[in-house]
Amino acid sequence: MLIIKDREIVEDNWVHLSDDDSLIDGNITVTLTRWQEQHEILSKHGSGLGIRLSGDDPLEELVPDLHHFQLVVLLFPVFTDGRCYSYARLLRDRYHFKGEIRAQGDVLRDQLFNMSQCGINSFELAKPETAEQALSAFDDFTESYQATVLRPEPLYRRR
Amino acid sequence: MYQYDEYDQTMIDQRVKQYRDQTRRFLAGELTEDQFRPLRLMNGLYIQTHAPMLRVAIPYGMMTATQVRMIAHVARKYDKSFVHFTTRQNFQMNWPKLEDVPDILEALASVQMHAIQSSGNCIRNVTSDQLAGVNANEIEDPRPWAEIVRQWSTFHPEFAYLPRKFKIAVIGSPEDRAATKLHDIGLHLVKNHDGQVGFEVFVGGGLGRTPVIGVQIRPFLEKQDLLSYLEAILRVYNRLGRRDNKYKARIKITVREHGINHIRELVEAEWVQIREQLKLDQKEIDRVKQYFTEPDYELDAEQDTSYSEMLGQDAAFARWAKQNTADHKVPGYRAVYVSLKKPGVPPGDITSDQLEVLADLAEEFSFAEIRSTHTQNLIFTDVKQADLYALWLRLEAEGLATPNINTLTDIICCPGLDYCGLANATSIPLSLQISEKFDDLDYLYDLGDIKIKFSGCMNGCAHQSVGHIGILGVDKKGEEWYQFTLGGSSEADASLGERLGRAIPKEDVVKTVTEILDAYVDLRHQDEAFLATVRRVGIEPFKERVYADN
Numbered sequence: 001m002l003i004i005k006d007r008e009i010v011e012d013n014w015v016h017l018s019d020d021d022s023l024i025d026g027n028i029t030v031t032l033t034r035w036q037e038q039h040e041i042l043s044k045h046g047s048g049l050g051i052r053l054s055g056d057d058p059l060e061e062l063v064p065d066l067h068h069f070q071l072v073v074l075l076f077p078v079f080t081d082g083r084c085y086s087y088a089r090l091l092r093d094r095y096h097f098k099g100e101i102r103a104q105g106d107v108l109r110d111q112l113f114n115m116s117q118c119g120i121n122s123f124e125l126a127k128p129e130t131a132e133q134a135l136s137a138f139d140d141f142t143e144s145y146q147a148t149v150l151r152p153e154p155l156y157r158r159r
Numbered sequence: 160m161y162q163y164d165e166y167d168q169t170m171i172d173q174r175v176k177q178y179r180d181q182t183r184r185f186l187a188g189e190l191t192e193d194q195f196r197p198l199r200l201m202n203g204l205y206i207q208t209h210a211p212m213l214r215v216a217i218p219y220g221m222m223t224a225t226q227v228r229m230i231a232h233v234a235r236k237y238d239k240s241f242v243h244f245t246t247r248q249n250f251q252m253n254w255p256k257l258e259d260v261p262d263i264l265e266a267l268a269s270v271q272m273h274a275i276q277s278s279g280n281c282i283r284n285v286t287s288d289q290l291a292g293v294n295a296n297e298i299e300d301p302r303p304w305a306e307i308v309r310q311w312s313t314f315h316p317e318f319a320y321l322p323r324k325f326k327i328a329v330i331g332s333p334e335d336r337a338a339t340k341l342h343d344i345g346l347h348l349v350k351n352h353d354g355q356v357g358f359e360v361f362v363g364g365g366l367g368r369t370p371v372i373g374v375q376i377r378p379f380l381e382k383q384d385l386l387s388y389l390e391a392i393l394r395v396y397n398r399l400g401r402r403d404n405k406y407k408a409r410i411k412i413t414v415r416e417h418g419i420n421h422i423r424e425l426v427e428a429e430w431v432q433i434r435e436q437l438k439l440d441q442k443e444i445d446r447v448k449q450y451f452t453e454p455d456y457e458l459d460a461e462q463d464t465s466y467s468e469m470l471g472q473d474a475a476f477a478r479w480a481k482q483n484t485a486d487h488k489v490p491g492y493r494a495v496y497v498s499l500k501k502p503g504v505p506p507g508d509i510t511s512d513q514l515e516v517l518a519d520l521a522e523e524f525s526f527a528e529i530r531s532t533h534t535q536n537l538i539f540t541d542v543k544q545a546d547l548y549a550l551w552l553r554l555e556a557e558g559l560a561t562p563n564i565n566t567l568t569d570i571i572c573c574p575g576l577d578y579c580g581l582a583n584a585t586s587i588p589l590s591l592q593i594s595e596k597f598d599d600l601d602y603l604y605d606l607g608d609i610k611i612k613f614s615g616c617m618n619g620c621a622h623q624s625v626g627h628i629g630i631l632g633v634d635k636k637g638e639e640w641y642q643f644t645l646g647g648s649s650e651a652d653a654s655l656g657e658r659l660g661r662a663i664p665k666e667d668v669v670k671t672v673t674e675i676l677d678a679y680v681d682l683r684h685q686d687e688a689f690l691a692t693v694r695r696v697g698i699e700p701f702k703e704r705v706y707a708d709n
Contacts (some may be wrong), residue, residue: 085319
């Protein structure tokens with residue numbers, strides 16, 4: 001599947017395992033539940049390990065384990081559910097997560113700008129075939145008033 | 160007032176471009192209605208009963224003469240040559256075409272206006288006191304702070320998809336003319352024991368189905384911490400607010416379900432983490448404040464004697480001056496309300512022609528500025544007393560000098576069933592009937608300060624739950640009925656009205672108002688105001704009067 005990562009369209013090289021899928025080689029993501037149940041075996045996984053979070057999951061419980069993951073996938077069940085914007089900011093600003101943060105679910109062109117300002121850097125679009133058109137969304141605005149992950153100094157310190 | 164620099168202008172220009180493309184993609188079928196709805200709402204565009212409705216933001220109610228002329232122009236070119244002012248100091252156009260909206264926004268952007276976040280589940284246009292900067296009781300002018308909040312909340316990337324809408328109001332004096340305790344966040348500039356000025360912060364107020372008076376979350380917040388504290392509240396709400404039921408999604412419900420103490424703990428814990436990062440620099444505070452310095456008041460304005468002469472000579476002028484003007488901190492100046500409550504005209508409505516006259520009058524008499532008020536009127540805040548007579552004559556000629564500010568006929572009213580897709584019942588025609596019934600000015604003045612607030616459905620756009628007399632339209636098996644409440648207030652002593660009794664049929668609404676007023680006249684002690692009487696005697700005597708005959 002094609003995804004947008006760091007403003008480029010690339011082939012995805014991750015597999016999202018459901019809780020009853022058997023472990024496989026290669027880059028995998030798991031739910032928080034599976035991580036909590038199988039963290040010993042998962043932490044020895046030979047390739048990339050990622051975790052999938054929804055706005056219902058308690059982010060703070062995961063923080064001590066963040067160093068195990070190269071990818072955090074944030075789930076947007078509907079694009080109007082904005083909880084994971086806060087998760088993305090906290091992961092970057094407060095917990096200093098340097099790996100990939102990916103938006104998954106109802107991910108549409110018109111939310112990409114805000115998501116990227118909050119620190120999300122890869123996107124599984126709801127319609128991957130629209131990726132080419134969606135790239136321009138990152139340039140919808142050239143400035144923002146607020147301190148964001150991409151521009152840590154608010155505009156009032158830069159004008 | 161605040162003037163955009165290149166950063167502000169670039170952002171609203173880019174917003175127009177973005178919205179133009181969103182509209183194009185919607186019309187081309189690339190965006191579904193469900194996908195487009197939140198996007199257009201975040202730009203103030205509703206789809207209503209007859210046509211789209213576009214709500215344009217007027218940050219804290221401030222407009223220049225140039226902006227007022229542009230409002231007149233877009234209303235004439237793209238609508239039916241009138242606009243409607245709302246209870247949150249914004250204005251609405253009731254008949255624009257969806258495909259014209261990008262052009263309307265482009266025209267508005269050319270005079271530093273926009274419709275950004277005037278609807279949708281995001282941080283709405285910030286409101287304030289219409290007498291900000293000119294009233295003598297003020298601790299500090301709230302407008303620079305309202306502007307700082309406007310900028311912080313505009314396109315905040317983290318808070319574009321909140322559980323529900325989020326409204327912030329800022330005031331700087333003890334009297335509350337902005338209904339701040341009915342906002343998700345109310346900010347009051349206050350002085351602490353050391354004489355330092357900061358903010359008392361209220362949270363969780365709101366109207367709608369479940370009206371709630373906001374509660375204090377912090378007694379004193381230092382000014383430079385304003386944005387970090389707001390960001391902390393919003394982040395807690397964004398994470399915790401309910402998303403399973405839109406009727407339980409406002410922060411007032413979050414506060415009720417978790418308790419103010421728990422919410423306060425969460426907010427303070429979040430705040431300590433971001434406080435340093437978001438501290439406001441004095442440089443920025445000064446930069447914004449320089450736009451709100453005093454205009455060049457004439458120091459000898461008070462020497463004028465013509466004002467008192469004309470008051471003596473012209474009773475109609477004297478009546479208007481008493482009712483429709485307010486004290487000013489500078490001797491010799493007054494603030495002048497422009498009543499948008501003329502009997503026969505829907506409350507808050509004004510034509511393009513009238514707007515253009517007001518723009519001229521603003522330039523001539525009030526430093527080229529005009530403001531909108533929370534009560535759906537307009538106001539010139541800086542008029543020399545020597546100019547009042549000339550100004551009155553011009554307003555009178557335009558039908559904008561009805562001397563009824565703060566009287567019974569200064570009704571706050573929502574668009575109701577005639578325009579709004581949400582409404583259950585008509586509101587404007589009945590409020591017009593009330594105005595027509597009570598057209599005797601002597602009787603109105605005798606009744607004194609009575610605020611009627613009239614909403615066509617329980618979404619409560621006219622804030623009926625805090626009306627001295629609140630009227631709420633409800634639907635009963637396809638018929639329009641009206642629920643009355645008495646004793647509400649949106650001011651510093653904010654309270655929710657108490658329900659009078661069972662709903663009243665449409666044809667009895669005016670009669671019921673009459674009966675309530677008759678009861679008041681019988682019950683009051685000398686000069687006792689309506690609200691004070693209701694609070695003293697309770698609702699029973701009114702109930703007996705209204706429901707006596709059936």
